[in-house]
Amino acid sequence: MQEKDETAIDKEKLQRVIFELYTTEETFNKSMQRVKALYEQVKDKKDIPQELRDGLAMCANLADSPIRKPGNITKPSDIQDPDAVIGMLHTAFNSPEYRERLAVGPQAAQILQKYGNHPAFATLSKMIDDPQHQGLGSFMIQPTQRVPRYKLLFDEIRKLVHKESLEFSDSRKSQVSEMVVGADATAKRMMDYKSLYDFSQNPSMMSPDVILGLEQKRYSPEEMKKKIDALVQFKSSHDFLTEQYQKHSQDPKKAAVFLALIAVKTEFTPAQRMQAYLDLSKQIGRA
Secondary structure: OHHHHHHHHHHHHHHHHHHHHHHHHHHHHHHHHHHHHHHHHHOOOOOOOHHHHHHHHHHHOOOOOOOOOOOOOOOHHHOOOHHHHHHHHHHHHOOHHHHHHHHHHHHHHHHHHHOOOOHHHHHHHHHOOOOOOOOHHHHOOHHHHHHHHHHHHHHHHHHHHOOHHHOOOHHHHHHHHHHHHHHHHHHHHHHHHHHHHHHHHOHHHOOHHHHHHHHOOOOOHHHHHHHHHHHHOOOOOHHHHHHHHHHOOOOHHHHHHHHHHHHHOOOOOHHHHHHHHHHHHHHOOOO
16 A cells, blocks of 8 residues: 555656646747747847847747647646656657757847847837736746756656656656756756857957866866967967867867967957857867
């Protein structure tokens, strides 16, 4: 009897977590649908800054979620087959295209925040058809919160699926673990996009000290700074530094030095420096 009670309790917990994931996604999707409708109204309006319209477009791209709650599920106990639902969630979340869309979400939030005091922002806020929100500003944080929330819920599902009382297959347990790892990787990707956007707004922020800070957990800051200072002393072409980075691609420390130097040299174009920064983030295992 005790074993049966434990099974029932664990199943109810799993039903509640899955239902919360469903409702979280449903709420977010409704919000982004409103932003998508707004974008359709203003996408060709030249009086609204192009970058702001781009930010709305990114949000609009998040509106069509592959994770949809079936209409017959109105409460946790309606989820009678958690195993099948978890399989569906794994298929939906494991899509590289979907996870990449999620990762870009915070960049959209950054753009909306950047234009928070722009006259066009106030105009757009008045056009949002949602009495529960105070204009467009209330939507800015949602793309940023989404993936961390997923990670917490996936982790709760993982703990329950691995309990002996629920008797899930090894393949299903493996899928849930993949979802947790995928959410973590997507969260790191979000930070890469955020850093790249910050860099695009202010390329000079990528000083040697900033780059050394990125690497302090893996490389010796003293060694990196010595190499960078030595290289900064002479003019180096972008082609030369790229060639050196490729030549030393098998030596993480040396490769990182040349990438860092490309990123900090102000005579290079923002596009060249941004690409070096992205390559550097991959080199140190962040992407």
